[in-house]
Amino acid sequence: MDKKILEFGTDILRSERFQTAKQVKHHKKHTVADHSIRVAECALRMGDALKKKGIEVEDSDLVRGALLHDIGMTEEKVHESVSFVKCFTHPRMGARIAEREYGANKVQRNSVRRHMWPACIIPPLFAAGWIILAADKYCSVKELRK
Numbered sequence: 001m002d003k004k005i006l007e008f009g010t011d012i013l014r015s016e017r018f019q020t021a022k023q024v025k026h027h028k029k030h031t032v033a034d035h036s037i038r039v040a041e042c043a044l045r046m047g048d049a050l051k052k053k054g055i056e057v058e059d060s061d062l063v064r065g066a067l068l069h070d071i072g073m074t075e076e077k078v079h080e081s082v083s084f085v086k087c088f089t090h091p092r093m094g095a096r097i098a099e100r101e102y103g104a105n106k107v108q109r110n111s112v113r114r115h116m117w118p119a120c121i122i123p124p125l126f127a128a129g130w131i132i133l134a135a136d137k138y139c140s141v142k143e144l145r146k
């Protein structure tokens with residue numbers, strides 16, 4: 001695991017809710033937890049490349065936003081709902097959990113809330129959100145193919 005994930009996300013990885021995320025199935029053979037760690041690793045790599053092009057982004061926002069982007073799925077009523085509904089409810093619930101339980105800042109909350117764009121109408125506001133969105137789509141396509 002990338003050491004920046006441990007540097008900025010150890011409290012998330014150790015939390016009770018993230019342990020629940022290890023039990024929540026996502027994209028066929030995966031879980032919300034392993035998918036989210038993969039998205040964080042991918043987001044960090046994309047962030048490094050974009051920083052060289054002058055894009056300003058904080059690694060802490062990439063790690064925490066990515067680890068939390070699907071945390072809304074750990075709520076049973078969200079996870080058990082049909083895909084179409086889940087698509088809209090898990091980012092909303094996730095942003096609430098990110099703020100309440102993990103003290104997420106506005107960049108991280110917005111990244112969680114808007115990661116399903118264009119399914120949700122409003123796109124992310126910050127560079128970190130766009131990177132997490134792209135990393136999530138890339139990882140999701142790869143996971144669904146396996």
Ligand SMILES: [Fe+2]
Nearest residue numbers: 069070090115
């Ligand atoms: Fe998601």
Ligand SMILES: [Fe+2]
Nearest residue numbers: 035069070136
């Ligand atoms: Fe995701």
